[in-house]
Amino acid sequence: MPEPAVRRLSLYLRELEGLLDRQCETISSRQLGSLLNLTDAQVRKDLACFGQFGHPGVGYRVSELVVRIRSILGTDRTWNALLVGSGHLGRALLSYRGFARKGFRLIAAFDNDPTKINQRVGAEPGILVEPMDRLPEAVARRGIEMAILAVPQSVAQTVADQLVAAGIKGILNFAPASISVPAHVSVATVDLAVHLEQLAFRICTRQVELERQTAGKQQGADAIGGPSR
Amino acid sequence: MPEPAVRRLSLYLRELEGLLDRQCETISSRQLGSLLNLTDAQVRKDLACFGQFGHPGVGYRVSELVVRIRSILGTDRTWNALLVGSGHLGRALLSYRGFARKGFRLIAAFDNDPTKINQRVGAEPGILVEPMDRLPEAVARRGIEMAILAVPQSVAQTVADQLVAAGIKGILNFAPASISVPAHVSVATVDLAVHLEQLAFRICTRQVELERQTAGKQQGADAIGGPSR
DNA sequence: GCTTGTGAAACGTTTCACAGCA
DNA sequence: TGCTGTGAAACGTTTCACAAGC
Numbered sequence: 001m002p003e004p005a006v007r008r009l010s011l012y013l014r015e016l017e018g019l020l021d022r023q024c025e026t027i028s029s030r031q032l033g034s035l036l037n038l039t040d041a042q043v044r045k046d047l048a049c050f051g052q053f054g055h056p057g058v059g060y061r062v063s064e065l066v067v068r069i070r071s072i073l074g075t076d077r078t079w080n081a082l083l084v085g086s087g088h089l090g091r092a093l094l095s096y097r098g099f100a101r102k103g104f105r106l107i108a109a110f111d112n113d114p115t116k117i118n119q120r121v122g123a124e125p126g127i128l129v130e131p132m133d134r135l136p137e138a139v140a141r142r143g144i145e146m147a148i149l150a151v152p153q154s155v156a157q158t159v160a161d162q163l164v165a166a167g168i169k170g171i172l173n174f175a176p177a178s179i180s181v182p183a184h185v186s187v188a189t190v191d192l193a194v195h196l197e198q199l200a201f202r203i204c205t206r207q208v209e210l211e212r213q214t215a216g217k218q219q220g221a222d223a224i225g226g227p228s229r
Numbered sequence: 230m231p232e233p234a235v236r237r238l239s240l241y242l243r244e245l246e247g248l249l250d251r252q253c254e255t256i257s258s259r260q261l262g263s264l265l266n267l268t269d270a271q272v273r274k275d276l277a278c279f280g281q282f283g284h285p286g287v288g289y290r291v292s293e294l295v296v297r298i299r300s301i302l303g304t305d306r307t308w309n310a311l312l313v314g315s316g317h318l319g320r321a322l323l324s325y326r327g328f329a330r331k332g333f334r335l336i337a338a339f340d341n342d343p344t345k346i347n348q349r350v351g352a353e354p355g356i357l358v359e360p361m362d363r364l365p366e367a368v369a370r371r372g373i374e375m376a377i378l379a380v381p382q383s384v385a386q387t388v389a390d391q392l393v394a395a396g397i398k399g400i401l402n403f404a405p406a407s408i409s410v411p412a413h414v415s416v417a418t419v420d421l422a423v424h425l426e427q428l429a430f431r432i433c434t435r436q437v438e439l440e441r442q443t444a445g446k447q448q449g450a451d452a453i454g455g456p457s458r
Numbered sequence: 459g460c461t462t463g464t465g466a467a468a469c470g471t472t473t474c475a476c477a478g479c480a
Numbered sequence: 481t482g483c484t485g486t487g488a489a490a491c492g493t494t495t496c497a498c499a500a501g502c
Binding site: 002003042057 | 472480
C-alpha cells in the first residue's frame with residue numbers, strides 16, 4: 001500500500017469535509033486534485049488503491065467518499081488519547097478543538113512535575129494532570145489507545161517506554177528526538193523546529209532558483225541580442 | 230536535489246547536535262543511520278548530494294558535519310519570524326524554546342481579535358500582540374522573513390495573502406487548510422489532526438498485520454504438522 | 459581491519475494514455 | 481461529452497556492491 005497515498009488520503013478527507021459543509025455533492029478527480037495541487041491521475045490512483053468509489057461521467061459523491069475514507073483511516077469511530085507533558089505545548093494541544101472534530105478525545109493528562117500535578121488544564125471543566133504512576137491504570141481502565149508525547153527531549157525515550165509498557169498502541173511524538181518502540185506500536189514524530197528548518201532551506205533554494213532564472217533569461221536575451229529591458 | 234534527502238538532513242543535524250553535546254567526535258554512516266533507522270548507504274548518499282564530508286576509514290567528524298549541514302539548510306544564521314494568531318497554539322509556539330535553539334527568533338505577534346491585541350504573551354518580558362494592520366511595517370522594518378500561521382481554517386488563506394503582500398518569504402502553516410501562494414513564497418503545512426489520523430491508520434494496519442502474521446504462522450505450522458502450541 | 463563515495467540494479471511512485479461507461 | 485479505473489511508460493529513490501583510501 002503506497003505510503004504517500006495514505007498520507008494524501010488525510011488531505012483528501014480534509015478537503016472533502018470542507019466541500020460537505022458547502023453542500024457540494026459531487027467532485028471530479030481534477031477538481032479535488034486542484035485543491036491540493038495534485039494531478040487528476042494521482043487522485044484517481046490513490047483512491048483506486050482502496051476500492052472503486054467513483055462514478056464514471058459523474059465523479060465522486062462527496063458524502064460517500066467521506067464515509068469511505070474515514071472507514072479506511074479508522075476515524076469512523078472515536079479514539080481515546082492521553083497526553084504526557086503539560087508544558088506550554090501540551091496545554092495548547094489539550095485546548096485544541098481540531099482533535100475532537102476529527103474524533104480524537106484527549107481524556108487524561110500526565111506529568112512528573114509536582115507543581116503541575118493536580119492542576120486542571122484545557123477548556124472547562126479541564127482535565128486533571130495526574131502523576132506518571134497513575135498512567136498504567138488509566139490506560140487499562142479508560143480504554144486509551146493513543147498517546148501524545150509533549151515532553152522534553154531528554155526524557156522522551158523513557159516516557160515512551162512507560163507508554164509502551166502501559167499498553168499504548170500509538171504515539172504522536174512532539175519531542176525533538178527519534179524514539180524506538182516495539183513493532184506492535186506505531187510512532188509519528190512531529191518536530192516543530194525541523195519544519196522551520198526545512199522552510200529556511202526552501203526559502204534559500206527558492207531565492208537562488210529565481211536568481212538563476214532571471215540571470216538565465218538575461219543571458220539568453222543578451223546572447224540573441226534581444227532587448228535587455 | 231532529492232526532496233527526501235533534504236528532509237532527512239534536518240534529522241541528521243538533530244542527532245549530530247546531540248552527539249556534539251556528548252562530546253562524540255566522529256561517527257560512521259552506519260552508526261548515524263541506526264539512530265534514525267536508516268541504512269548506512271542511505272546516509273552516505275544523502276550527505277554525498279551536498280559535498281564530500283566524510284573521511285574513509287574514520288567516518289564523519291561530528292563538529293565539521295554540523296557546521297556543513299547548518300550551512301546547507303541555511304540555519305548558520307538567525308532568522309526573524311513573526312506569528313499570526315495568538316490562540317492556544319500560537320501562544321504555545323511563542324513560548325517554545327526549541328525554535329530559539331535552532332536560530333529562529335519569534336520577534337512579533339499579530340491577531341485581529343481586539344481582546345488579544347496589546348496583551349503580552351510568551352516568556353518574560355513577552356511579545357506584544359499587535360493588530361494586523363501593523364504587519365506590513367513590522368516585516369519591512371524588522372527584517373522578518375518567515376511567518377508562523379496559527380489561525381483558524383476559515384481565515385488561513387486571507388491571512389496568507391496578507392503575509393505575502395507584506396513581503397514574507399516563507400510560511401509555516403498550522404491551520405488545517407492548504408493555502409496557495411505565489412511561486413516566490415514557500416509554504417510548509419503542519420496539520421496536527423492529520424498526524425493523529427495517520428497514526429490511527431497505522432495502528433489499525435499494524436493490528437491487522439500482526440493478526441495475519443500470527444494466523445499465517447499457525448496455518449503454516451498446521452500444514453507441516455508442527456506443534457500448534 | 460574499517461571507512462567513504464558512487465555507478466548499477468532494484469524498487470517504488472507518478473504520469474500518461476486510453477478503454478469502458480454514464 | 482465527461483468521467484473513472486488501469487496497464488504501461490517515465491521518473492525518482494533506495495539498495496547493492498565494490499573501488500579507493502585511511
